[in-house]
Amino acid sequence: MTDKQQDLITEDTVEQESRDITATVGGILQAAREAKGLTIDDIAGRLHLRPSLVRDIEADKFDGISSATYARGYVRNYARIVGADVSEVMACLAQQVPSEAEPAMQSFSRKTTHQARDSRLMMVTWLIAIVLAALLVLWWVQKSTMSTGIDLSRPSAEEVAAAVELGATAAGEPVVDTAALADAPADMPADVMVEETAVPAAIEPTTDASSSNPPLSADKQPAEPSETATASTADAADASLKLSLSGDCWMKVTDATGKVLINGVKEAGRSITVNGTAPFNLVVGAPQVVTLQYNGENVSLADYPAGKVARFSLPLE
Template identity: 35%
Template sequence: MSGSGLASVGQILREAREAQGITLDNAAMRLRLMHRQVEAMERDDFESLGQPVFARGFVRNYARLLGLVPESLLARMDGGPTEPAAFVPTEPALPRSWLTSPWLILSLLGLLLVVAVPVALYAWLNSDGGERPDAPTPAVMQPRPAAAVATAPVAAPADVVAPAPAPASPVIPATTDGTPPEAPASGAVESAAEGSVLHLDFGDESWTEIKDASGRMLMRQLNPAGSSADVHGQPPFDVVIGNATQVQMTYNGRPIDLKPFIDVTVARFTLEE
């Protein structure tokens, strides 16, 4: 409890998790964090989570997982007014009944077809719609010979597909001295949208995924060793970096330490303003 009698950020998170029956290990797995990082948030030990921008991102994701409004908790971390955190109750998952099993539904449909088809066929054969043996055979109308036969173009069979034309090779304009222009570096990813800038230097091959605040994928590729990339967008960014020990990263010119967020060789974190 804080001096004003209100629960701290960590206590609110812990009580919400325990009320929903979620264990620390389960919360860490769903947040893609380590056990000690989730435990540090519940102890209000945000300094051990690294830079403040990472701590805020962890608290935001944890609050969303527990159905809390993250803005009130983030305001407490910034020294804002200590209003009680709103709790958005999540609807409990409905127990799965054996009556909704897809295998049971498919079995019942198959049984219905097996029973219904013979019954319908028997009813049709014994109704007026079926052909009776004593019914007279209708006369067959012979078509009259055509006066003239018109020559029509032979249509191609429906199953014959005309070969698609080969795609034209892209035309690359030559420079003034006759040499082709240099291709842009494969690791460079630029966006016309204004916003924050992430700069990455890859000392070795690294698979990288970066999404902006709207969930739009800004970068998703394998970056070769020795390359670099600039990513522009609106924070917060969801970042996944493979082989993270070989990657150097800056955020708006500030260096970012990736070591606290590396699990085996992959770093996963949310980067805010």
């Protein structure tokens, strides 16, 4: 081998190495495109890309491509269209755009997505818990308000009616006289002070015909029995009873003839006036809510305990 041939081989090797060092993806593709006589618009049309993106590839600008995977796909198809060496182009691309950065980026993006989803789920869970707690507090407040407004010391209309139907005797309630109740000491237990009152009818004294009393003179003779009975009946028929209610109350009122004047539950705010033959028999379920007048005079029911059924007769003796 002559010195001249050896020099030529050396120049070719240096030129090849120089080309390998300076070769880039953009330069290889641009040279191949121009050798084919194609324009940038022709390549953009075949790759279905914007012409500006093709110019970026030939200028080795890959920042405008969303991922390295897309960049490799565009470059591979570009090389096939212009007839460039695909292996050489892809090797240059591997040096210019490292592929190992992509999995790390995808992993970070996937992790960020999961964290964002978990955060939204946690926020929704806390929101539901707060709403349920607020509803529970609201329900409790409403329940407490409703319970506070109910007077538990007063029996309901149903309880009063049931107690009256059963009767004080069946329930084991003792019967006392009104006078005895009024004279009861202040320290007497409440369960002994029963409100039922039984006022015995007045007993007319009888006069024996054989009595030793001297006969009355003509001017001192008593009135005829028929006239006395008629007058007493007339006076009794004039009796009136007025009841005013500050609350719902079950009551029953009958007169001396057995006629039922009032019977049933009466609403708060009502004022009821009845006339009949005295004495009146009264059964009052809630005496603490009743204001009573007999023939225009007030009758106090303060001695009857709340929550007890009051039974008494009017007029009181």
